[in-house]
Amino acid sequence: MGRSPCCDKVGLKKGPWTPEEDEKLLAYIQEHGHGSWRALPSKAGLQRCGKSCRLRWINYLRPDIKRGKFTLQEEQTIIQLHALLGNRWSAIATHLSKRTDNEIKNYWNTHLKKRLIKMGIDPVSHKPKNDTLLSNDGHFKSTANLSHMAQWESARLEAEARLVKQSKVRSMSPLSNKVNSKTCLNSTFGPPLRYVDMHKVWNGILDHNENKIGDSESSSSTLSTTRLKESSTTFYELVVGGSNEEIVHEEYEDVGEYKDHKNIGTGRQVVNDMTIPAMENTWTSTEVLLSNNDQHVPNGNFLEHFTDLLLCSSNFNDRCSLTRGDDHSDIDLVCDDKVSGPTTETINNCCEDKNKNYWDNILNMVNSSPSNSLMF
DNA sequence: AAACGCACCAACCGCGATCGC
């Protein structure tokens, strides 16, 4: 069909924004809202395309933007979410509400990605580049488990990111303000909104599994839902093992065992006339990301440990910079640790051990996760 | 002091998704 030109229009300005332009855009949006971005530039008296205005507003002028150095906590969140979501910057940004997707993307590309590479970790897969380390000692299956766990968590967080956005939109409307501020976020009167939505997703998974039992050909679901469902099943097959029938029963039984959350007594809840399995404790990593209240975060929070290990290692590497000559014979060590007189060998071994232990620990967590956590 | 390389980040571009007629 051919796209309509945007920034190619003759007479439209490109490049860096001037303070005057910023002022015009800011003043217009504060008074009228952005409305149609396409129509905004002419109304605001700007010689820019709508796309450029939108970007400038979202990435720079919006009042609720936090600028400056990323905190350790933010780094942790980004790494965790990137391991699960990949380059879905907007989804990641929904968990760092005051950071823009562009800023997170830039920070990843300029800092975090390099840090992982430096540690010998593939920034795309978040796996060590030297995979022989894993396959030779029986850890291969665990790596596969981790991958499936990530797939499942990825799909879950994607759905949640969407929900967060929807929730924000709803919260803009006067009618929903009362509901959102208390019932949804603080969960004073029931499960948070995101729980309700994820219950539906969860039900979808269960429906799918049931369909598989009754009818092995189920092709009408959407792509995203299918991915979710497949992830769930394959993960269970790998970690728990057994047939699909067993999987369904185990999922129901397992989620029903949790009774420590205030809304859970029987293991099932009735929300919006739907009987659903309680799954609060599947909200492990995300609970931590979204809230400081970790009272019902279960044991075996694998992502938490995952990033702690990475950051611990990176902090260590930040403090200790090692430079080698080409023949690896001359090692210059600069270390501001207050350890008395660490030898080059000690530090070097320590860094290597940390990298090794990093993945060993993750794999251990994965191995122990079914008994410790019902995230899956 | 000039040239060069690198890091950082704002902004651009193209594409897929979504909206609305």
Added chain:
DNA sequence: GGCGATCGCGGTTGGTGCGTT
């Protein structure tokens, strides 16, 4: 349901500043 318009996302580019040679 089809189609064009618009939006939003993620990859990439280009300008700027800083350190090194």
